Amino acid sequence: MILDMNAYLGHFAFRRLRYNTADALLRLMDSKGIDRAVVSSAGAITYRNVQPGNEDLFASVKPHRDRLIPFAVVNPFYAGWEDDLNVCHEEFGMKGLRIYPKWHNYALTDSCLGDMVSAATERKMPISVPLRVEDYRQRSWLVDVPDVPLSEIAELLPRHPEARFILLNGAGFIGSPLAREGEQLPANYWIEISRLSALLANEIGQLVAKLGADRVVFGTGMPFQYPDPALVKLEVLDIPEEVKEKIRWQNAAALVGENG
Amino acid sequence: MHRRPTITRRSLLKSSAAAAGAVLAGVRHAPVFAADSEASAKDGAVVIDCHAHLCHHSQADYREKDLLLIEAADKLGIDKLCCSILTPRRPATPEGFRECNGWLAEAIEQFPGRVLGYCYVNPGHTSEALDEIRRSIEERGFMGVKLYNEHVCTEPVVFPVVELAIELRVPILHHAGRIHHPFPEQPNISDGGDLAELGRRYPEARIICAHVGGGGDWEWTIKALRHAPNIYLDTSGSVVDDDMIGLAASTLGTDRLLFGCDMSMTAGIGKIRAADLEEADKQKILGGNMTRLLAMRNGT
Numbered sequence: 295m296i297l298d299m300n301a302y303l304g305h306f307a308f309r310r311l312r313y314n315t316a317d318a319l320l321r322l323m324d325s326k327g328i329d330r331a332v333v334s335s336a337g338a339i340t341y342r343n344v345q346p347g348n349e350d351l352f353a354s355v356k357p358h359r360d361r362l363i364p365f366a367v368v369n370p371f372y373a374g375w376e377d378d379l380n381v382c383h384e385e386f387g388m389k390g391l392r393i394y395p396k397w398h399n400y401a402l403t404d405s406c407l408g409d410m411v412s413a414a415t416e417r418k419m420p421i422s423v424p425l426r427v428e429d430y431r432q433r434s435w436l437v438d439v440p441d442v443p444l445s446e447i448a449e450l451l452p453r454h455p456e457a458r459f460i461l462l463n464g465a466g467f468i469g470s471p472l473a474r475e476g477e478q479l480p481a482n483y484w485i486e487i488s489r490l491s492a493l494l495a496n497e498i499g500q501l502v503a504k505l506g507a508d509r510v511v512f513g514t515g516m517p518f519q520y521p522d523p524a525l526v527k528l529e530v531l532d533i534p535e536e537v538k539e540k541i542r543w544q545n546a547a548a549l550v551g552e553n554g
Numbered sequence: 555m556h557r558r559p560t561i562t563r564r565s566l567l568k569s570s571a572a573a574a575g576a577v578l579a580g581v582r583h584a585p586v587f588a589a590d591s592e593a594s595a596k597d598g599a600v601v602i603d604c605h606a607h608l609c610h611h612s613q614a615d616y617r618e619k620d621l622l623l624i625e626a627a628d629k630l631g632i633d634k635l636c637c638s639i640l641t642p643r644r645p646a647t648p649e650g651f652r653e654c655n656g657w658l659a660e661a662i663e664q665f666p667g668r669v670l671g672y673c674y675v676n677p678g679h680t681s682e683a684l685d686e687i688r689r690s691i692e693e694r695g696f697m698g699v700k701l702y703n704e705h706v707c708t709e710p711v712v713f714p715v716v717e718l719a720i721e722l723r724v725p726i727l728h729h730a731g732r733i734h735h736p737f738p739e740q741p742n743i744s745d746g747g748d749l750a751e752l753g754r755r756y757p758e759a760r761i762i763c764a765h766v767g768g769g770g771d772w773e774w775t776i777k778a779l780r781h782a783p784n785i786y787l788d789t790s791g792s793v794v795d796d797d798m799i800g801l802a803a804s805t806l807g808t809d810r811l812l813f814g815c816d817m818s819m820t821a822g823i824g825k826i827r828a829a830d831l832e833e834a835d836k837q838k839i840l841g842g843n844m845t846r847l848l849a850m851r852n853g854t
Contacts, residue, residue, distance in 0.1 A: 309773070312797055429793045431770040435734040489792070493626040493819045494619075516796070523794045523824025529561060530629050530820065 296317070297543035298323070298521070300462045300513030301331035304347060306427075307340040308434045316354040316362060322362070326521045328514070330361050332422075332550060334392040336518075338367035339427055345378045352386040363550050364390060365390045369398045370410035379410070383417050389550045390420040390460075395446075396439045397427065398413075399468070402450040415457040420484075420549050422460040423447065426439050428518065442471040442488050446478060449518035455480040458549060462513060465489040468497055473504045481505075486513035486550060487541065492527035498541075499533060507537040511546045561630045562825060563639070569835025600841040602848075603627065603822065605727060605764060605790040605814035606635040608644050608661050608669070610654065624665060625817045633841070635660070635837070638672040638700035645704040648682035651675050655686060659694045670848075672700035672727055677715045684718055691722045697848055698762075701728045707744040707752045714757050722852040725760040727788070732778070745770075746778035746785075753782040760784055760847055765816045767791025767825065769826075772798055776805050783810070789839065790814030794821045799839075801830035808835040811846050 303314055312323040314336065333355060338347025343495060344367045355362040366382035368375055368391050382388040391414050395402055414421055426441040433439065447461065448471035461483055467473045467490075472483065489509060490497040501510055512528065514521035528538060567670035606623065627635055639654035640646070646654075651674050658671045673690035675683035690696040699719050705712055707728055719726050731737075732745040749763045761781060766772045768791025779785050787802055787810055802811055808831065815822030826836055 309795075428795070429770075431731065431733050432772065433735065438735060491818075491820070493629065494622050494817060515794075518796060519794045520796050520798075520825055520828035522828035523821045526561065526630075526820040526824045526827065535794070 295330075295543040296328045296512060296525075297546040298328050298331040298513045298514050298516065298524075299460060299546045299549075300424075300488055301333045301516045301517060301521060302336040303333050303491045304335045304337040305353055306336045306518070308428070308437075309518075311336060311517045316358050320358060320361060322516060322521065326525060328521060328525075330363060330552075331516070332363045332365055332390070332546070334365040334367050334422075338396055339397050343372060344369050345374075345381070348382050348386065348388070352382075352388070359387075363552065364388045365392050366479065367392050367394070368410060368414075369394075369400075370399045371372060371398065371404075372408040375410060376413065379413055379417075388419075389552070390414075390422060392422045392424065392462075394424065394427075396442055402442075402446045403453075407450075408453065411454045411457050415454065417549070420458040420460055422437060422462050424462040425464040427463070441516070444472055447483070448472055448477075451479050451483055455482055458481055458484060459483040460511065460549060463489055463515060465491075465497065468495070468500050468504075473501060475504075480508070484509050484511050484545065486511050487527055488513045488515045488519060488524045491526075494532045496532075498531055502533060502537060507533075507540050508545055510541050511549070512541050512543065570795050573813055573840065592769045599837050600633045600845060602634045602813065602841040602844040603632050603790075603815050604634065604636050604762060604812040604844050605788045605816045606637045607817060608637050608639050608658060610639055611657055612642060620661065623817070624668065627668075630819060632669075632815075632823075632846055634668060634670055636670045636672060636727070636844070638674045640674055640700075640702060643674070644702060645678060646674070646676040646702075648676075648679045648686070650681075652686055655690050655694075655696075658696075659690070662695065670698075671696040672698045674700040674702070675715065676704045677701060677712045678704055680711065681713055684714060686716055687715065688722070691724055691851075696724075697851065698724045701726060702729045703740045703743045706742050706748055708748050708755075712752070713755075716752065716759050716761075719760075720756060720758045723853065725762055725786070725847045725850070727762045727764055729769075729777070730763045730765070732774045733770040743769075744751060746775035749785050750779055750782035753785045757784055760786065760850065762788050762812060762847075764788050765791035765814065766802060767793035767795070767798060767821065768818070773801065776802050779810075780805050786810050786812050786843065788812050788814040788816075789825055790816035790818065790822050792816075792818040792821050794825055794828075796828075799825050799831070803829065803831055803839075808838050809843060811839045812847075813840045 335347030335351045338344040366388040388451040641650040673696045
C-alpha cells in the first residue's frame, strides 16, 4: 500500500497540469502503484474565494472516495471561512486542510489563523502546509510569493500543541529548529518526503533518526511533479522495511483517520 | 568496485507499476544487475551523469562527501559521473580554478573510468583560462569545459574559450537559468536564449545548457533552445515538475537531451524513469548522447 499525502486536482494558474482530473490522476496512480492520495484544489491556491475550488474537488472525488481523500483549502482571512470549513467537513466529508499563508498573504502568527487552527483541531482535522507550490526560481513575473520559512513554522507549532500539522514540499529541516537537538517543539508535525534527499545528505534518514519513524510521510506532489522521484527515494532508502511501511502509508493513514 | 545497484538499468528505464510492485513485495533488488549489465554490454548502453560536482577541499569532510556521491551512483546504476569542482567564491581567480582542477585530476586517477572531468575556468582571465583548459584536456584527460556565471556566455571574453573547445573537440557545460525576476545573486547568469545565440555564432561548438530543472522557468528554456541544434540540454536539477522531460523531448528531440543529476540524485533518475518515452530514447538520454559527445575528442 502507498498513500500519497501530497496530491492535487484542478487547474493551476501558471502552468498546465496533466493528470489533474480524478480519472487521470487515478490512471497515473495505477501506473505507479500508488493506491490512495490526499488531494486538494490546485485552483484554490490563486482563487480569492477558495470555496468553489473545494466544491469542485468534492464533486470530482465523490465517485472515488475509496482512493482519493479530499482536503479543503481554507483562507482564514476571507469572509465566511468558518461557514466554508463547516461545509467542507460536515457536508463534503473532507478529512483535513491545506493552507497557503504566503499565497493568501497572512502571517502564521495572525490571530485569525489561530482561530482556524483551533476550529480544525476541534474537528480532528490535520492541517497541511505546502511550504512552496513551485520552485521559487520559476515564479511568474506576476507574482513574488516566497516559500514559507521553517522559522515561521517553528513559531506556529508551540502555539497549537494539540493541532496536527503536515509540512509538504519542504526541505532543509536538518539544522532548522524543526530537527535540531534540544529544541522543545511539540511532536505535532509530520514531514512529507517529496523534496527531501534519500542519498548524499539523506535528509529522510536523518529525520527518521531525529524525529522517529512515525513522523515522516510519503508524498509526490502529483500532478505538479512527477511521482517517480519520490518512489525512487523509497526504493533506495537504507532503513528497515517496517519503517518504510510507516512512511509509505501507515503514518499518513493514521493522520487522516483511515488506517483501517 | 561497483556495488550492485538498487535501481537497475531495467527498472530505471521502465516507469511501470511493476517496479513499484517489486518494491512493495519487498524485492529490493528486483532484476539482478548482472543480467542488465550483459544486456547493456551488448547494446553499448551506459548511464552517464553529465552534471556532477566533487567537493572543494576547503570542506573538511570532502573525502566522505565525494565517496557518498560514488556510493549514490552505485545505488542508482550510474556508470560515470562528469564532474567539476567549483571555487566557493566567484568570480574565480586563476589560482582558484587551477586548484580545483588539480584536485579533480587526482579524483580522476582515484576513480578511473568513473569520474570524468570538466575543466572549470573563469573566462575573464583569458590566457590563464586557455592554458588551463589545454593542459587539462591534453595532459590530464579531462573531457570538457565547465563555465559558470562569471560572464554571460554572449560576452566576447567567452569566445576564445569556445574556440579552444572547438579545437580540442570537447563540450562545454554552461551554467544557465531563466528567472523572470531580478536575480542579484547571479547578475551574469546566462539563459537558454543566450546559449542559443552563442550556438548560432559557433555552430561547430557542442554546448550543454545546464540543469533544466535547476534554473528557473524550464518551459522558457526549452522553447528558447528549439532552433539551436548544437545546444544540448542537461536534465538535472532538483525540480521534478511533471512533463519537463516530455516537453524537452518533443521540442528538442531526444538526441539533444543529456541525463544529469547535479547532485539531486533521485530527482535526476526519477525524472527519466517517469518520462513517457520509448526505451531506446531513454537509453540515448541516459548515456548514448553523452557517449557521442565524448567520442568527439577521439575524432569519431
